[in-house]
Amino acid sequence: MIFGSVGNAKSNSLMNEYASLLSDAVLRHRARVAEQSARIEVELAGKVKSEFIANMSHELRTPLNTVIGFSKLLTQHSQRRLADKEIVEYATLIQDAAGHLLSVINDILDISKIQSGKYTLDAREVNIGEILAGSISSFRTMASEAQxxxxxxxxxxxxxxxxxxxxxxxxxxxxxxxxxxxxxxxGTVDVTARRTTSGGAVVTIRDSGVGMTEEEIEIALTPFGQVDGGRSRWREGAGLGLPIAKALVELHGGTLELHSNKGTGTEVVIGLPARDSVSAVASEKLISNGA
Structure with missing residues (x-):
């Protein structure tokens, strides 16, 4: 009996020691995994920061250079007489570049406010059809020129x-x-709007463009993410259009879904709730204009 008790004691001691060693090994493994994850996150954050700085430098510098360059030519009008046609052309380029620059700055401010939770909406009763029709009309010339x-x-x-x-x-x-x-x-771009059974609206914008993969969709919905990383054209934007649109839709209590296939086009579906069925969360975010 005594020998049996001693044997059991040694067995228990060995099991406890093994459990302790195993526990230490698990903790060390978890620590290594956590350290590696933290290092990867830091590297990704650094990469995102570098890409953001590179993109913003391009998005701000290019139109600004256009403004400076052509305005300088206009100031030299007394030294080298410019034709009226040239003056109008230079002024148009300056206005176009300045407008783009202002748009980029406004987008940066918008996404900053949204991410900080300080963005508010001036909510009122609106005719969604009229707003959509007005938006479409503003692109008629652009669509025609692009065929x-x-x-x-x-x-x-x-x-x-x-x-x-x-x-x-x-x-x-x-x-x-x-x-x-x-x-x-x-190509084609189709914009449709229909009423839901609950009285809300679903707006669908479908194009026959280049399309995106699942990974590219994720990039497109990320602030400052650009599916086409090339910076040969400053009109390609800062990569804020879709993230801002999605955030604004959600502030209205709605949803934005993006479906796309490489080479066959993209479809964006926006769901907006009925006037009397906005969620409580969205209602708190909508700042009424005296209503």
């Missing part, structure tokens, strides 16, 4: 919804602009 067939179908039974008209216009403008930008000549 893209911009088509739309807005259901006549759309009901008014509660939202910020300027921000809703910004949502549609950002997405339609992207659709036209990435659709080649002789």
């Amino acid at each position: 893209i067939d911009l088509r739309f179908g807005i259901a006549p039974d759309l009901r008014p919804i509660r939202g910020d008209p300027e921000k809703l216009r910004q949502i549609f403008t950002n997405i339609i602009s992207n659709a036209l930008k990435f659709t080649p000549a002789n």
Whole structure:
């Protein structure tokens, strides 16, 4: 009996020692994994920061150089007489570049406010059909010059919804602009709007453009992410259009879904709730204009 007790004691001691060693090994492994994960996150953060600085340097510097260069030519008008046609051309280029520069700065400010939780909407009863039709009309010339067939179908039974008209216009403008930008000549962009059974609205913007993979969709929805990393054209933007549109849709209590296939085009589906069924969370974010 005594020998049996001693044997059991030694066995228990060995088991405890083994359990302790195993526990230490697991803890060391977890520490290594955590350290490796932290290192990867730091490296990714550094990469994102570098890409952001590179993109922003390009997005801000290029239009600014255009403004400086052509304005300098205009100031030399007394030394080298410019034709009226040249003056108008230079002034147009300056205005276009300045407008783009202002757009980039506004986008940066918008995404900064959204991420800090300080972004508010001026909510009121709005006609979603009229806002969408106005947004489409503003792209008629752009679509014609790009040889893209911009088509739309807005259901006549759309009901008014509660939202910020300027921000809703910004949502549609950002997405339609992207659709036209990435659709080649002789392609199509279709914009439709229909009423849901609950009285809300579903807006679908579908293009026959280059399309995206699942990984590229994730990049496109990330602030400052650019599917096409090339910076040969400053009109390609800062990569904020879709993230801002998605954030603004969600502030309205709605949803934004993006479906795409490489080479066959992209579809963006925006769901906006009925005027009287906005979620409690969205209601707190919508700042009413005295209503």
